[in-house]
Amino acid sequence: MHRFQVASDVMRDGLGVELIDSDGNVLAEIFRCDADNTLKFFSFTEELPFPLVEKLVLIARKNLGNFEDGSQLPVPILIDG
Template sequence: MASDVIRDGLGVELIDGADLVVAAVFRCDADHTVSFSQFVESVPLHAIEMLIARARDRLDPFEDGKPLSYGERDA
């Protein structure tokens, strides 16, 4: 878990054995969006699936109480 005051949100990071962030899911409370970022070329699918599942659990709801699915309304 990582908070980001500048981007107004909270994220869940996937960290490798060398303590480098290889992927992250970020919840932006300002505009009710959730985004996935990958910082290395290759990440195993099962690791991405685990990251997304953990993010759904840990990042829900937005700071104002709206569920993460609220941000998907315009998708």
């Protein structure tokens, strides 16, 4: 069973949503860095089921909010076809 949690990181100046396995290991993270207004994905394992990555992205978009200075998160890039 996997779970998701929102975690603040003072050292990296931001907020992240983590994907955690049943043993408590962080498998992946989407991190909102308020120092440089970036949104980054980190994977800490070689293989992740795509539906879990999709869910992580959706949860991050819903829960991370705006950057600390009020700027909005980057708009998703949609590719036709």
